[in-house]
Amino acid sequence: MPLTGEAKKLADRETYLRSKGDTAGAEAVRAQRRVLTMKQKDLAVWSPDREPELPHVKGEKIKLAQLPKVIKSNPYFIQMAKYRFLLGKLLEGNLNKHVLMCGGGPGIGKSYELLAACKKAGIEPVRVNSGSAPSAFFDVLSEYRDTPLIYMDDWDTLLTNKSNQAVIKSAFGPERRAVLQSVKLMNRDAKAGTEGTNASETNFPVNTKLVWLSNKNVSYFKEQQVDLAAILDRSFPATFVMSSDVDLFHYVVYMTVWHGIASKGEDGSPYSLAARTEGLLWYNENCNRSLKLSFRGIEDAVDIIAHDNAKDKARTLAAWTDQRIESERHIVGFTEAELKAELKRQHRR
DSSP: OOOOHHHHHHHHHHHHHHHTTOHHHHHHHHHHHHHHHSOHHHHHOOOSSSOOOOOOOOOOOOOGGGHHHHGGGOHHHHHHHHHHHHHHHHHHOOSSOOEEEEEEOTTSSHHHHHHHHHHHHTOOOEEOOOOSSHHHHHHHHHHTTTSSEEEEESOGGGGGOHHHHHHHHHHSSTTOEEEOOOHHHHHHHHHHHHTTSOOOOSEEEOOOEEEEEESSOHHHHHHTTOOOHHHHHTBSOOEEEOOOHHHHHHHHHHHHHHHOTTSBOTTSOBOOHHHHHHHHHHHHHTTTTBSOOSHHHHHHHHHHHHHSOHHHHHHHHHHTBOGGGGGTOOOOOOOHHHHHHHHHHHHHO
C-alpha cells in the first residue's frame, strides 16, 4: 500500500537523512513513522505489570557522553519538550485556552512534568477522580471550580459519554459555565429539596483549568466515533508521546543522569548515590528484557534497592524481567564505567 500524507512525509525525511549520513536522525524518524502506522489496539492495551509493546528498532552503539547531543532528535525528548511548553502556556493563562490533553504510555513522565511545571509556577494542582456518570463529573467541577488547575489521569470513559462532552465544552469554552441537563440529576436534586438540603447547581461559572492525561492517543477516541472537535477547539494542541523502545531507553537514561529522575522518594527524601547507581546499572543491564522500560521502571528499581533487603530485592527485580523479550529488542546499552562516572559527576553538582 503506497504511503500517503504524514507517513509519506516521514518516509521522505528518513530517506533524506540517510542520504546525508545522519543514521541516528533517520532512525528517530523511522520510529515516528512506525508509531503513526501502528494499530491503535496495540497502544491501548497495557497492564501495571507490563507496559505497552513499543516498535522495535535496531539500536546503535553510542557513548554516554554523546547522549546530550543525540537526545535532541529523540521523539520522546521532542514531544515532552512540546508538552512542557504547552503546560507553561496553559499556566500563564494569557491565551484563550483552558484545556491540555496529553497521551502516552504509562510511566513516561506526564504527571511528573505537570507537577514540576505547577511547582515552578507556584500552583497547587488538584488530581480529581470520579465515576464516568455526568452527574459525578459535574459534581467534581462544582467542588473545584475555583482551583487554579485540576488534572485527570486515565479518565477515558468521560470522553465516550455525550453528556460529559457537553459539560466539558460548556465549562472550558468561551462561556466558561458548566451546564448539565440530566433527568437523573434533577430527580436527585428534587429529592434533596424535599429532605431539607440544598439542591445541586445545574449551571455555574468555572474558573479552573484542566489537564487530561491518558495512556491512549486522542485518535483512539476519534476511531470510536466520539466527537472531540469542539473539545479540541477549546484545547491546546493535543500531545501524544510514543516512539520506539530504543528512544525510550535513551530518554530515561538521559533524564536520570542529567535531570535527577529517581533521585527522591515519594516522601521527598533523597536516595543515596549508591542506590541510584545500582538502579541505573540494573536498568541498563536489563534493557532488553525489562518489563518496565519507562521512568517508572527505574524509579521502582531504585526504591526497591534503597529499602528492601538483598533477598527481597533480587526476587522483585527478577520478576520485572522476561527473557523472551530479549529476542525482540535490540537496545544497545552503555558501559558500567561510563554510567558510574557520569552519574557521580552529575550528583556532585
